[in-house]
Amino acid sequence: MEEIIKVNHQRLPIIIGHNGETKKLIEKRTQVALEIDSHTGEIVIVGQNNYYNVYNAKKVITAISRGFSPENAFNILKGDNTLEVMSIESFLGKNTNRIHQIKGRIIGRDGSIKNIIEKKYNCFLAVYGKTVAIIARSDYMGEIMEIIESLINGAKHTAVFKIIKRSKVRNTIGNVIVKDNVTEKIDDISFKWFFK
Numbered sequence: 001m002e003e004i005i006k007v008n009h010q011r012l013p014i015i016i017g018h019n020g021e022t023k024k025l026i027e028k029r030t031q032v033a034l035e036i037d038s039h040t041g042e043i044v045i046v047g048q049n050n051y052y053n054v055y056n057a058k059k060v061i062t063a064i065s066r067g068f069s070p071e072n073a074f075n076i077l078k079g080d081n082t083l084e085v086m087s088i089e090s091f092l093g094k095n096t097n098r099i100h101q102i103k104g105r106i107i108g109r110d111g112s113i114k115n116i117i118e119k120k121y122n123c124f125l126a127v128y129g130k131t132v133a134i135i136a137r138s139d140y141m142g143e144i145m146e147i148i149e150s151l152i153n154g155a156k157h158t159a160v161f162k163i164i165k166r167s168k169v170r171n172t173i174g175n176v177i178v179k180d181n182v183t184e185k186i187d188d189i190s191f192k193w194f195f196k
Contacts, residue, residue, distance in 0.1 A: 001046075001047045001048070001049055001050065001051055001054055002044055002045060002046045002047070002054070003044075003045045003054050003058060004042055004043070004044050004045075005042070005043050005045070005058055005061060005062070006040070006041050006042050006043075007041050007042075007043060007061065007062075007064075007065035008041065008065050008129070009038075009041050011064060011065045011067075012036065012038055012041060014064055014069075014070065015036070015043070015061060015064050015065065015070075016036060016038075017070065022064075022070045023036065025070070025074075026057055026060055026061065026070075027057075029056075029060075029074065029077060030053050030054075030056045030057035030060065030077070031047070031048075031050070031053045032045050032046060032047045032053050032054055032057045033045075033046040033047075034046075034057070034061075043061060045057045045058055045061070056076070056077055059076045059082075059083050060073045060074060060076055060077070062083060062085070063076055063083050063126075063133060063135060066085055066126055066128055066129075066131055066133035067126030067127065067128025067129070067131075067133060068124065068126045068133060068135065072124045072126075072135065073135070075124060075135050076135055079137065080137050080138050080139070081135055081136065081137055081138070082135070082136070082137075082138045082141060083133065083134070083135055084133070084134045084136075084141055084145060085131050085132075085133045085134075086131060086132045086133075086134070086145060086148055086149070086152075087130060087131055088102055088103065088130050088131060088132060088152060089130040091149070091152045091153065092152070099130055102151070102152050103127050105151050105152075105157075106125075106127050106132060106148060106151050106152070107127055108157075113151070113157065113160075114127070116161075116164060117144065117147060117148075117164070120164050120167065120169065121136055121137075121140045121143070121144050121169055122136075122137075122140075123135060123136030123137075123140065123144060124136070125148075132148050132152075134148070140169055143167060143169065146163075147160055147163060147164065150163070
């Protein structure tokens with residue numbers, strides 16, 4: 001069983017990695033073989049009669065090609081995590097200036113909005129090109145996509161903060177988030193920087 005996907009030429013070196021290390025790691029963790037054509041940007045994913053492995057490799061490669069680091073992309077393989085890619089262009093058309101402005105709204109000053117969403121939902125966001133990619137638990141994905149869509153459609157940050165604060169989402173440890181070995185209470189997420 002095999003599948004062919006095409007990726008952005010700018011992201012190919014990251015998918016391959018230094019001395020092919022990332023490519024080898026993808027192959028090892030998903031139990032597939034990758035054939036990469038650096039001229040066309042096509043990657044052939046070959047699995048031995050196991051579509052699930054091919055599917056997982058495709059998700060990891062897609063995540064890296066949409067702006068995630070390989071380390072963050074491998075989080076797709078954990079638990080109930082999944083990947084969604086939202087096209088900003090599908091909401092706004094091809095207006096480059098508007099797309100750039102909306103990307104800034106999603107990221108926030110010094111990454112603040114992006115960090116708040118990532119902390120609340122214990123997820124990963126990548127704003128790259130004309131897309132927003134999300135790696136999160138499947139049961140949180142709808143709410144995260146709704147927040148991103150609200151930001152794209154021009155909702156005020158304060159309205160988005162209210163949605164985040166009211167959310168019933170709780171990490172599996174209860175009212176505590178563990179990310180990058182840092183423990184933080186959800187209620188400690190501060191929005192004060194925004195109102196200065």
